[in-house]
Amino acid sequence: MKIAVIGSGKLGQRHLDKWQQIAGVEVVGVIARNRERLEMVAKKYDVKPFTSLEELFAQTDVDAVDVCTPTYTHAELVKQAAQAKKHVICEKPLALTSVEANEMIQVCEENQVQLLVGHTLRFFPEYANAKEQVEGGKIGKPGVVRLTRGVPFPQGRSWYADDEKSGGLFLDLGSHEFDWLQWTFGDVKRVMAKSVKRGHEEAEKMEYGFVTLRMEDGTIAYVELSWAEPEFQASYELAGDKGMITYDHQATVTISLQLHSSADEDRQVPKSLMHKDPYRRQLEHFIQCMEGKAEPIVTATDALKAIQIAEAAVKSIQTGQPVSLSEGGR
Numbered sequence: 001m002k003i004a005v006i007g008s009g010k011l012g013q014r015h016l017d018k019w020q021q022i023a024g025v026e027v028v029g030v031i032a033r034n035r036e037r038l039e040m041v042a043k044k045y046d047v048k049p050f051t052s053l054e055e056l057f058a059q060t061d062v063d064a065v066d067v068c069t070p071t072y073t074h075a076e077l078v079k080q081a082a083q084a085k086k087h088v089i090c091e092k093p094l095a096l097t098s099v100e101a102n103e104m105i106q107v108c109e110e111n112q113v114q115l116l117v118g119h120t121l122r123f124f125p126e127y128a129n130a131k132e133q134v135e136g137g138k139i140g141k142p143g144v145v146r147l148t149r150g151v152p153f154p155q156g157r158s159w160y161a162d163d164e165k166s167g168g169l170f171l172d173l174g175s176h177e178f179d180w181l182q183w184t185f186g187d188v189k190r191v192m193a194k195s196v197k198r199g200h201e202e203a204e205k206m207e208y209g210f211v212t213l214r215m216e217d218g219t220i221a222y223v224e225l226s227w228a229e230p231e232f233q234a235s236y237e238l239a240g241d242k243g244m245i246t247y248d249h250q251a252t253v254t255i256s257l258q259l260h261s262s263a264d265e266d267r268q269v270p271k272s273l274m275h276k277d278p279y280r281r282q283l284e285h286f287i288q289c290m291e292g293k294a295e296p297i298v299t300a301t302d303a304l305k306a307i308q309i310a311e312a313a314v315k316s317i318q319t320g321q322p323v324s325l326s327e328g329g330r
Ligand SMILES: NC(=O)c1ccc[n+]([C@@H]2O[C@H](COP(=O)([O-])OP(=O)(O)OC[C@H]3O[C@@H](n4cnc5c(N)ncnc54)[C@H](OP(=O)(O)O)[C@@H]3O)[C@@H](O)[C@H]2O)c1
Pocket: 006, 007, 008, 009, 010, 011, 012, 031, 032, 033, 034, 035, 037, 038, 068, 069, 070, 071, 073, 091, 092, 093, 118, 119, 120, 157, 172
């Protein structure tokens, strides 16, 4: 399978690194615009540099492109690749808006190419295992779940801080949690959100958001999102009528399972789980999908739904009202 990566930034380089570890994959190119960094990255990963998809398509017989560029560029690049009959892997969030995402899905369907989306949380053992435990009934009937994700305010890479380019905190950061929630508990029924945004000077900017979601199965989810942390943090508490699973990225023992039943002692989820690299697992899965050996764990429609939840959160902030998704109330 011949792959080209678009983007030579953080995610582009991470993917280049992982692609090279996967048997049967040949990386035929990397695309970016800034010549200097492009040359440096191409040399580091020993791949050919290109400055456009046209150039790549003219000089290689690439099978799939892997879009690791800022969110506002996804729609154009994905459609262009699909029209050239190439399979597409696209970083999360799939697009800036649900309108764009629908168009991308349609163009990929028309051209009969796959559209695989990097909702990487589904490949993180901490999150994939928690879904399995919930579905296996370990915590009983889920009641209330709380998830948090926070990073420092995105400085330096200005497109993240520009809502017109990244979709802002709720789409950029929140789409991780929104996707995981719908994967684990089913569709979202209603969304209510609040946010605090502060700072005019670059150095003091921060944003914090809080989203309450009622899932179709009755579970209530609280999602805290922050662009105001000194360092990366993520956590969850999943409580049901038989027990609770907790995870804290910053804790020494990151995952634990506490059960009400006395027959079962409190347990930690096996440490061995934590050694699998989620990015590599994700890319290996995409190869299997493109070779027709697996059905996508994340569909493009799932990715669209994550965007719709983020849009509902933003609408709730603007109106001060809950927003219903199940009744098409976006
Ligand atoms: N799955 C995850 O866990 C995860 C984590 C972080 C980010 N992401 C997602 O990954 C994507 C990329 O984020 P990042 O942090 O890697 O961004 P980044 O570090 O700013 O890198 C973006 C890259 O895209 C290139 N680029 C921009 N516009 C382009 C265009 N029109 N054509 C070709 N190349 C273009 C830039 O280089 P030039 O300016 O030289 O073109 C740069 O190399 C985003 O959608 C983000 O949401 C996913």
